[in-house]
Amino acid sequence: MAQIDIDELHEEMLQCRRCGLCREAVYEAKGFNGICPVWENTSGFETDAMRGKIMVALALVEGRLEKTAENAEALFQCTLCGNCTQICPAEFEPNRVIEQVRAILDVPIKVRDSLADNIFEKDNPYDEPADKKREWTRELDFSIPTTGETIYFAGCTAALRNPRVARNTARILHIAGIDFAVMENEPCCGSVMMRTGKMDKAVENAQEAAKRFKEAGVQRIIVSCAGCFKTLKKDYEELGIEMPEVVHVVDLAKELIEQGRLQPTDMDEEMTITYHDPCHLGREMNVYDSPRDILTAIPGVTLVEMETHHDKAKCCGAGGGLRSYDSDLSKRIAASRVKEAEATGADIIATACPFCETNLSSGAELAGIQLGTLDVVDILVKALESKTKK
Amino acid sequence: MDKKIVKEIAAIVGEEYVSTRQDVLLTYSQSASTGFDGAMPDLVVKPGSTEEVAAIVKIANRYKIPVTPRSGGTSLQGEVIPKYGGIVIELLRLKEITLFEDLRSVRVGAGVTFGQLDKFLNQHGLWVPVYPESSLACTVAGNVVVNGAGPGSSKYGSIAEMVLGLTVVLPTGEIIKTGAEGNPNAPGPYLRYSFGPDITGLFIGSLGMFGIITTISVKTYKRMQFFDYNTYGFETAEQAERFIHELKQNDVNTLFISLYEGQILDFFMEMLGEEYGIPKYDWPPYTVSLIIGHVRKDVMQSDAAMAREICENLDGFVINIPEFPRGEWEDRLRTFARASYAHGWHWRILYHHHTPMHWHYVIEKIWEGLDKFGILGQTAGFATGHASFNFYPHLYFDPADKEDEEKVRAMHTWLAEQVFKVGAVPFKIAPYWFKDVPEMTDYLNLVKRMKKEMDPNNILNPHILGGEE
Numbered sequence: 001m002a003q004i005d006i007d008e009l010h011e012e013m014l015q016c017r018r019c020g021l022c023r024e025a026v027y028e029a030k031g032f033n034g035i036c037p038v039w040e041n042t043s044g045f046e047t048d049a050m051r052g053k054i055m056v057a058l059a060l061v062e063g064r065l066e067k068t069a070e071n072a073e074a075l076f077q078c079t080l081c082g083n084c085t086q087i088c089p090a091e092f093e094p095n096r097v098i099e100q101v102r103a104i105l106d107v108p109i110k111v112r113d114s115l116a117d118n119i120f121e122k123d124n125p126y127d128e129p130a131d132k133k134r135e136w137t138r139e140l141d142f143s144i145p146t147t148g149e150t151i152y153f154a155g156c157t158a159a160l161r162n163p164r165v166a167r168n169t170a171r172i173l174h175i176a177g178i179d180f181a182v183m184e185n186e187p188c189c190g191s192v193m194m195r196t197g198k199m200d201k202a203v204e205n206a207q208e209a210a211k212r213f214k215e216a217g218v219q220r221i222i223v224s225c226a227g228c229f230k231t232l233k234k235d236y237e238e239l240g241i242e243m244p245e246v247v248h249v250v251d252l253a254k255e256l257i258e259q260g261r262l263q264p265t266d267m268d269e270e271m272t273i274t275y276h277d278p279c280h281l282g283r284e285m286n287v288y289d290s291p292r293d294i295l296t297a298i299p300g301v302t303l304v305e306m307e308t309h310h311d312k313a314k315c316c317g318a319g320g321g322l323r324s325y326d327s328d329l330s331k332r333i334a335a336s337r338v339k340e341a342e343a344t345g346a347d348i349i350a351t352a353c354p355f356c357e358t359n360l361s362s363g364a365e366l367a368g369i370q371l372g373t374l375d376v377v378d379i380l381v382k383a384l385e386s387k388t389k390k
Numbered sequence: 391m392d393k394k395i396v397k398e399i400a401a402i403v404g405e406e407y408v409s410t411r412q413d414v415l416l417t418y419s420q421s422a423s424t425g426f427d428g429a430m431p432d433l434v435v436k437p438g439s440t441e442e443v444a445a446i447v448k449i450a451n452r453y454k455i456p457v458t459p460r461s462g463g464t465s466l467q468g469e470v471i472p473k474y475g476g477i478v479i480e481l482l483r484l485k486e487i488t489l490f491e492d493l494r495s496v497r498v499g500a501g502v503t504f505g506q507l508d509k510f511l512n513q514h515g516l517w518v519p520v521y522p523e524s525s526l527a528c529t530v531a532g533n534v535v536v537n538g539a540g541p542g543s544s545k546y547g548s549i550a551e552m553v554l555g556l557t558v559v560l561p562t563g564e565i566i567k568t569g570a571e572g573n574p575n576a577p578g579p580y581l582r583y584s585f586g587p588d589i590t591g592l593f594i595g596s597l598g599m600f601g602i603i604t605t606i607s608v609k610t611y612k613r614m615q616f617f618d619y620n621t622y623g624f625e626t627a628e629q630a631e632r633f634i635h636e637l638k639q640n641d642v643n644t645l646f647i648s649l650y651e652g653q654i655l656d657f658f659m660e661m662l663g664e665e666y667g668i669p670k671y672d673w674p675p676y677t678v679s680l681i682i683g684h685v686r687k688d689v690m691q692s693d694a695a696m697a698r699e700i701c702e703n704l705d706g707f708v709i710n711i712p713e714f715p716r717g718e719w720e721d722r723l724r725t726f727a728r729a730s731y732a733h734g735w736h737w738r739i740l741y742h743h744h745t746p747m748h749w750h751y752v753i754e755k756i757w758e759g760l761d762k763f764g765i766l767g768q769t770a771g772f773a774t775g776h777a778s779f780n781f782y783p784h785l786y787f788d789p790a791d792k793e794d795e796e797k798v799r800a801m802h803t804w805l806a807e808q809v810f811k812v813g814a815v816p817f818k819i820a821p822y823w824f825k826d827v828p829e830m831t832d833y834l835n836l837v838k839r840m841k842k843e844m845d846p847n848n849i850l851n852p853h854i855l856g857g858e859e
Contacts, residue, residue, distance in 0.1 A: 017424050017736065018422040019422055019524065021724065021727060024503070045409055065413060071413045
């Protein structure tokens with residue numbers, strides 16, 4: 001996210017002509033089956049969908065609405081998933097506009113301040129000790145150095161909340177024979193600060209992160225988190241920060257399978273899997289095929305699509321800081337996504353983002369649905385290790 | 391608003407469906423009508439059933455509080471802008487869809503959009519072949535109260551022609567059903583004209599001033615699978631107009647016919663040409679874009695041959711660029727939004743009907759107005775039913791330039807008067823139609839008498855009738 005020009009942002013907001021397509025459009029021929037996950041999982045007032053959010057944003061910026069936490073709630077009750085941008089006929093990106101308005105509005109939002117403080121003090125937003133971020137490596141039967149030209153950047157969620165994803169990513173890289181390291185002082189990418197409008201802090205954090213990569217001599221960063229991927233690759237570039245190459249593990253694994261360096265084999269069980277597109281990997285970074293290609297390369301796996309998928313996929317509910325801002329709503333959104341997955345008849349909903357997976361898992365629990373939630377790396381590693389064992 | 395009243399209403403629908411928050415009220419102070427001034431209501435309520443709507447209206451009637459019903463909020467002429475101090479009743483929670491396959495009809499709640507209905511009917515090989523071009527956000531109920539039209543209307547007319555009956559909450563809170571469903575023993579909706587005069591018609595195009603529509607029953611048709619898309623060129627407006635007339639006279643199944651003047655077509659091409667994959671072409675002075683559709687292939691082919699023959703008999707020529715009408719048809723659920731929002735600033739729109747044979751009068755007036763007021767605009771139109779043609783001039787302005795906006799408002803009023811003089815009729819009773827149009831007085835007085843009888847406390851959309859209350 002580059003420097004915000006307030007006049008330009010104001011003009012952007014005026015691009016909204018209030019057509020309302022961003023609310024619940026069902027457009028079968030184009031693959032849309034509803035648009036706004038917040039609108040669908042709340043009382044459904046205008047403030048819950050993007051048209052209303054833009055009206056509120058305009059009023060706050062123009063001073064027609066008092067800048068209070070309550071009046072700004074609509075702006076923070078948004079996953080910034082971008083499905084509205086996908087259908088918007090006007091020439092602007094509403095989700096990006098909301099992200100920018102969050103950054104310029106001087107409204108007290110406690111949760112975002114504490115997230116930012118945690119990141120600065122502990123390199124993660126979860127208020128965990130910084131040195132805990134590498135704990136997951138201890139449960140592997142191989143060791144990972146702390147320095148190297150290629151690093152696996154686990155990210156805060158995989159490292160501290162979903163270490164299975166971190167370990168399985170490491171296993172895949174190990175099986176493929178890739179030399180990689182995991183930093184001792186892995187920074188937080190700062191995604192949550194950017195999304196929740198702590199831009200000044202996020203820029204500072206990004207500069208510090210880039211400095212650490214440079215000092216460690218990093219040439220290539222492998223990530224398994226969609227949020228880290230978008231932030232390190234796209235947002236940092238927009239900030240003009242020089243970065244090493246950033247690769248998502250699904251793109252890399254797909255390539256390794258094609259090269260024969262990874263050979264997934266039969267897992268002795270048939271699996272029907274549906275794939276959930278993380279907003280930051282799909283709509284933001286245009287990565288749709290790699291995870292699907294990996295899954296279909298595994299013998300015994302049948303891939304089925306949910307009603308909304310690819311660039312029209314509904315959000316898991318975790319993004320845009322919503323999981324911290326309103327975790328109940330975030331989980332309700334996840335529950336609806338899991339219901340969509342259940343309707344396909346799949347045994348598993350797979351994704352390629354530990355943040356999505358964690359929330360989908362909460363959603364399944366909330367909805368009381370017995371559906372496995374896994375990361376693509378979890379499934380791939382099973383298919384790779386099954387061969388190793390044989 | 392008195393907290394006691396808010397509490398009474400919340401008791402009907404539940405706390406979560408009532409709001410008096412400033413940010414929420416702000417978002418209901420406007421609709422998609424970017425050219426109209428907003429007004430903050432005091433309360434927004436989202437009922438979940440007809441009975442809840444009725445209970446809310448009874449309270450509003452008792453306390454004489456103005457009520458504005460609203461569904462998709464996609465109206466473009468300020469119709470659903472509320473009254474200060476009033477209540478907005480938003481109907482989007484009314485989502486039921488009931489198919490009566492044997493009766494060739496479907497009943498939908500007031501919160502169902504055309505996109506949702508189309509998907510549902512597609513599972514049964516059916517459709518309602520009239521698509522307002524805001525179908526993804528526009529509800530069937532909303533379209534009925536403004537009597538809208540869109541792709542499909544060139545054959546099937548405006549949405550009014552599809553309606554078989556309604557459930558309506560009257561301003562007093564009573565609930566009535568019209569059409570065959572007025573008989574509780576009826577197997578479903580199968581006839582509109584029952585029990586004497588056409589009471590259903592009273593509510594169509596009424597902008598909600600006579601009652602709040604909570605369900606609509608409409609005709610369904612077998613979904614067509616065979617289409618012929620083509621474009622036809624003419625040197626004069628009269629030839630192009632005659633072409634439309636002859637297509638109708640020869641019963642060609644014209645699902646959608648649009649007529650474009652050269653420079654307006656160029657404007658359209660700039661907006662959507664590339665997206666629809668339309669090849670570069672030196673378009674003639676007048677172009678007709680035509681979609682013929684049929685359930686049976688042989689009949690479609692026969693109609694397509696007839697269209698070509700009629701065109702050539704009128705000294706026109708077949709352009710053979712099918713991408714243009716195909717793009718319009720395949721994107722029919724949102725063409726208007728695409729075309730309107732892709733270019734230009736905010737805009738006012740002036741919906742009206744005229745006849746295909748008078749098409750050129752309207753075009754001439756629009757160009758005259760754009761020159762006279764020095765603003766940017768355009769118009770397009772399509773045939774709607776038996777002998778009418780729907781126009782929707784767009785007048786653009788920069789919302790940051792107040793002077794520009796004032797010019798557009800002035801031209802809007804002027805154009806309404808002018809097109810009325812050359813024989814156009816409104817299909818939405820927006821206030822500007824009544825201004826300086828003495829020919830409308832008697833008609834308007836009758837409507838006012840009916841309004842007074844039905845809504846003695848004048849609570850439902852009180853500002854609709856020419857701005858008077």
